[in-house]
Amino acid sequence: MIRITVIGSGNVAQHLIKAFTKSDLVEIVQVFSRKKEVLSSLIGFEKIVSAFEDLKEADLYIIAVSDKAISEVSKQLPFQNRIVVHTSGTASLAVLDVKNRNGVFYPLQTFSKTKEVDFSTVPICLEAENPYDYRVLETVAKSISTAVYPINSEQRKALHVSAVFVNNFTNHLYQIGQEICEEHQVPFAILKPLIQETAEKVKTLNPIDAQTGPAKRNDSTTIEAHLAYLTNEKQKNIYTILTQSIQNNDKKL
């Protein structure tokens, strides 16, 4: 059994606690949280501590707190030479205090409080300072997920920026689609199967090969009709810049 302590009580911490609880290979020693109530349904009350000096020995400490708090939390840990990781997509390994053996345990998924996540398909990106520590992280990650990757801090930045495009920005395009529908009394539900199919296609096709639509076809009549139809300047700008970007694809080839 690998003995783990989780530090934090937010979204990521809670989803990790749930996933570890189901695993036979790891054991949660303690959870550090200033707000004990938040975790009451997830873990025995006696395992929740809110003072750093109450932290017991563990094989791995996972700091799952907001990016800006990671460094300070790592400084406060009252021990050294143990494996300490954070779960951030943006923070580098170097933000952790050097007194411990540091690493990163970054689950790349969008977690919301209201929606259950099947952790077994969540990619976990790992980084460690030495091969032994990496092995420990890998064992822990594989106990909850089938998709485990070695990713260094530089690569993790690429992943995080890419995630902003495929998740945050994509979701915003869904919102614009909904706005246009509602402005014209059309149920947004009509578009939901298309949204699913668009995501489904990328499982088997390269996005560039799956591209369709007026921009791809250089169908300027439709593009102009769409721009004339849109009443909102923000939407027109986004339409224009993404259309140009798709059209520039073909020039590159």
Added chain:
Amino acid sequence: MIRITVIGSGNVAQHLIKAFTKSDLVEIVQVFSRKKEVLSSLIGFEKIVSAFEDLKEADLYIIAVSDKAISEVSKQLPFQNRIVVHTSGTASLAVLDVKNRNGVFYPLQTFSKTKEVDFSTVPICLEAENPYDYRVLETVAKSISTAVYPINSEQRKALHVSAVFVNNFTNHLYQIGQEICEEHQVPFAILKPLIQETAEKVKTLNPIDAQTGPAKRNDSTTIEAHLAYLTNEKQKNIYTILTQSIQNNDKKL
């Protein structure tokens, strides 16, 4: 049995022929195509005609050709006062020759030749000039799909523009995500579960409520770090304009 003739041999025509063949409520009388070979695996050779004068009587003629050919094809039809529809998201009902009773039968999905589509979940948007003809279209549509909607020409434009945002543009964001990953030797596969989850969330959450990320959080440190990390001007522009658009959301509320 409702007797249908399909005019065209492209993607939409082929998917419709496949779907109608499985239905017990409709019968395909003929398919009009200049290229008989394309359809040889889908329908008996004797049912394929390539001269308009060979078209037999049917209850419904579905013109599934490119937008710019619809009008000309409808003019060439050697009969009048029958139900004739097109399958376009952009063309209005008025492009069809007035000698027939016109309508629209628009399946809103992204069809590709290589990927099977489950037609039962494809929304079909219908428009007709009178209630009787609408009833015929509705019966046909419901024989292949569970999602059938009355949508007039003006509403259909809204749907088509929205579809460009949620399908064409979203797919392009996937492509940019892939480009950033590949530039930094990161497997794009790591992002695929996130893409699926993003689409999955919109089934139950409003996009505006599902929004996460640095733009939503007004996390200017991360936004600046991302812009500094991106090496491509096109990507920087798209990042900037979509970030601003997400940030403007909150101002509206």
